[in-house]
Amino acid sequence: MKRKIPVLITFVVGSVLILSVFFPPIETWGEDFSIFFDIIAVFAFFLGGGNLLRIHTKKAIKRQKDWGFSIVTVLGFIIMLIAGLFKVWNDGGIAGDVAAPGSLFQMMYNWIFTPLGATMYALLAFFVASASYRAFRAKNVGATILLVASFIILLGRTPLGTYVTGWIPKSLSIFNIPDLAIWIMTAPNLAGQRAIMIGIALGVVSMSLRLILGVERTYLGVDNE
Amino acid sequence: MSWEQTFGIWLAAAFTLGIVSFLYRDNIFYKVCEAIFVGSSAGYWFVTYFWDNLYRKFYLQAFDPVSPHIAPWVGFILGVLMLTRLFGAKIAWLSRWPLAFIIGATAGVYMMFYFVSNAMLQIGASIKPVFVGSFGDIVSNVLIAAGTFCGLVYFFFSKEHKGVFGGAARVGIWFLMVTFGASFGYTVMSRMSLMLGRLDFLFGDWLRLIS
């Protein structure tokens, strides 16, 4: 019983939503689901946020390694919660927009979030460099093709590409690096993208059916029924 | 410049340097930044969920004085069931119901979504005459059609990649590799722009070395 009902719920909800596409009176049920999901996600956050608090306070109380940072984490969490839930320094009071300019919540967003997030994102530039140094090696045919394709595109995006092959006559312009780069983007790249996208669609269909039919139910922990 | 702005810029600069210092190695500045980031962002998201989802999507709808909606209650009840795991093993199994609901709905919605946007449209886009235009166009068209075909051969699971079939699969993976290489090369510029943005902030807004 405890395990059959969830499988039944998955089956009914999944098949109804697949069919809803074809029946105008219920065609918006898929959108309704996203609202349900959003509401469920808030409740789930009680578990997630609770977990965050529990782990870090435990660490701080037991004076485990790096316990000081745990205190910082908990403080950050609580200050943000207070700022946002009670709308501290918000001109509109409790009825105001939570992200109103000048509110503590918005200030923390601008001062803390934006620089931290943007910098973390910017680290990518460094990792792109290190990946190209160590990972782009012509180990086999596939790796060589990947390497050559990316090298041509990179070359096409510097003035060097034009300087190196600019002399090529117009009739053979496909061998002009910038044109070659464009051609790679539009022809072989497109073919590869299409194959990947069609493959993903079929993979999702098959996976969804396994879930809906209850063939795949490991997420419910029913492996050893 | 007001003291708030100055303070904000110095704070932002400190955070920027703290994160970047991770590239050298893990250190106390990075750990502080990480702790602040994790704690405050978790709080930020809870606040956002609270006002957007619980207040606006549930409370305002369910307790609308004119025409209260019933639908949000479904989400609410499933959400409450989610919390049963806090109250011991006796009723914790109820928390699987919302999970089953979410998985079923995701499977159903995504199946049709991916099928339409990825499969149908891409197959439809592939169906077009190849022998049109200049010689170069014809070569490209044939290559696109053949590449898509071979790429799909690569993804076959129930047939061993041997003989002609294996050859097609190999060609398929080559096409995938061109795709990966091209996307990588093409993205480098936008990644560099991100770093440029941060350096611009450090050298310009903070240190005022450049205008």
Add this chain to the structure above:
Amino acid sequence: MSNLGLIISLLIIGAGLLWLLIRSLQGKEVERRIIFLFIGLAVSVPLLFNITFSEKATPIVKALYDKIDNLPEGSNILLSFDYGPTMAPEVQPMSDVLIRHVLAKNHHLFLMGLWATGQSLGAEAVDRIIKGDFPEKIDGIDFVNIGYKAGNQGVLNVIVTDFRKLYATDVGGRDLDSLPIFNGIKSLKDMDLLISVGGGFPGVKEWVQFAGDPGNVPTGGGSAAVSAPLLYPYYPRQMLGLMGGIKGAAEYESEFKRHYERFKDMPEPGVKMMGPQTLAHLVIMAFIVIGNLSYFFGKKGKQS
């Protein structure tokens, strides 16, 4: 002073890469931090010392440049502002240089926008560029801004047969018929070139499909780098040229400056932003080459 700094920094980067190559060939481990340092330098040095590289226009950009340059003086060229402030850093340099080029060639310039934000961006460009660099050009005779109309590609559907069905006046409220520049202009078909600068919907693609193709008017564009690959398939048959991303803008600026002595001191935001990009790309390509050289010729077995 800045030249000295520049030379020293470039020497450091060059010598460093050489050192990296030798070390790699010896099969010694090269630390990631050194790689990080290089890429950091490659981006910050051009930023600090304002290094730029002279760009050479690629064929797809050159095609657009040549079209404007080769049209007889007084041709009618329409420029549509199909973007908003968030996209402006990337595509504004394109519309700036296009306006300069069109007016320097004494063409007639028609400005409009399929994005609501385009109208004010167009007006701002008029104030900043035309009033500044071309004080002799007269609004209504040499150029005109007819602004934004709602309807996305629907607007194009209409004005490809008749401007006046949608546009009665320019942004200043003057009747189109009262403007000399509109004398003899009935629809988009009377234009000699259509250019859309943007990066979303509606944008270059819609101009090609709903104006260029049905009206049989040459169409070109400028777009943000992310959407450029989606536009390449239209080149060169339906779209005569395209500036893709900041790189496209930089190429156009360089090409323009090379031929127009008068504008050798004009600001070139595209070229400026490309300096760090170019150096970073060169360094990354050097990494790929060094990595492979060490893979083939270096002492085996150390790295994989």
Add this chain to the structure above:
Amino acid sequence: MKDYHRPQLLFQIFILPLVVILSLTSALTAQEQPVIPADSIIHIPAPTSNVVAVDYVYDRGETVELTWNLSPDDTIGGRIDGYELTRIEQSTGKMDTLEVIPAGISYYKDDKLTHGHKYAYLIRSVYFGAKSSPVSSNIITPSIEIINWRLANLFAIAFILCGSVIYFIAHAKKGKKLFIRKIAGLEAIDEAIGRATEMGRPILFVPGINDMDDVQTIAGITLLSRVAKVVADYDIRINMPVSRSLVMTTARETIKEAYIGAGRPDAYNDDMVRYITDEQFGYVAAVDGIMVRDKPATCFYLGAFFAESLILAETGNSIGAIQIAGTAQPAQLPFFVAACDYTLIGEELFAASAYLSNEPKQLGSLKGQDVGKFVAMIAIVIGVLIATLAELTGSSSLENLSEFMNRLFTIVS
């Protein structure tokens, strides 16, 4: 080319008289319109005719399509701005002015109706504020249709595909073992976990940054259950930081079950899975920190990834971990392919758990999706052939056939 070489002369003969006329007219009319063409003061545009409202079929009864004949004034350069549409709700008589449709267009789709109510429309031609007399449409009642026949092609194709998957799942029940080719990244899972055992270091499992409402996350979780089984058997430490609370709950359930299955429920601990933050880069900052401090021997990245893919993979590489990645985000695949030891590309991610389960039913579904792939490939080959032949021969029957093929894969919404 239309040139004005002599702007001055032009000014005298053209603009001056115009300006005089304009200022006179504006003085006479003094309306809020800044400029009004001389002939428009009294011009009332001719009305439209033949206004027809038709129920839009296969919808929820919210949409009506409206067509009309253009006004006789609606010619090139004609004296008309557009058509003003007004909707009248018949039972209450409530009138809503919709919008002014630009001249030259004779179609409007109104999709803000309530089914079962009666509506009519009025159209007025407009020219500089002057409006013609209204022309009324027929009264229309939008209705709900039960089945959307417009999507019949989608239904047919989806039916074939789902049918083949379901058929092979059912077929497999009878115990017939199906051949499935080796998938390199999956063969490596055991090896990767074995390495962690030897080194006595933990395993890191990252299920992407999306929530459970992304099917990629679900695929990641199903793979987690296979990984967790091995982990439980060998008694290795697994560390799973997640960025969504629901994923945390689900992952705990999954790992716990694996430990129970291995007969060691006491070895399970809730702290194996912990919530970090929903914020993308905050999560990445924390996972990076965990990597350099915990030094896991093996890292799994299976789920939906965005810009963080390369940050994670490069940090993982720097600590010398074996890395197995899998995602269906086409834009991130290049980074995983370049930086990880093994990558499950798109479809392979979804097939992986079926492959690892080794259950006939699950393997059957893979066979079924291969049939779908086969259908797609055949459709592309035949479609391209027909379209090319039609283009080359110009035969109208081939063109019709090609048109049909195109329509088959086009979704009309």
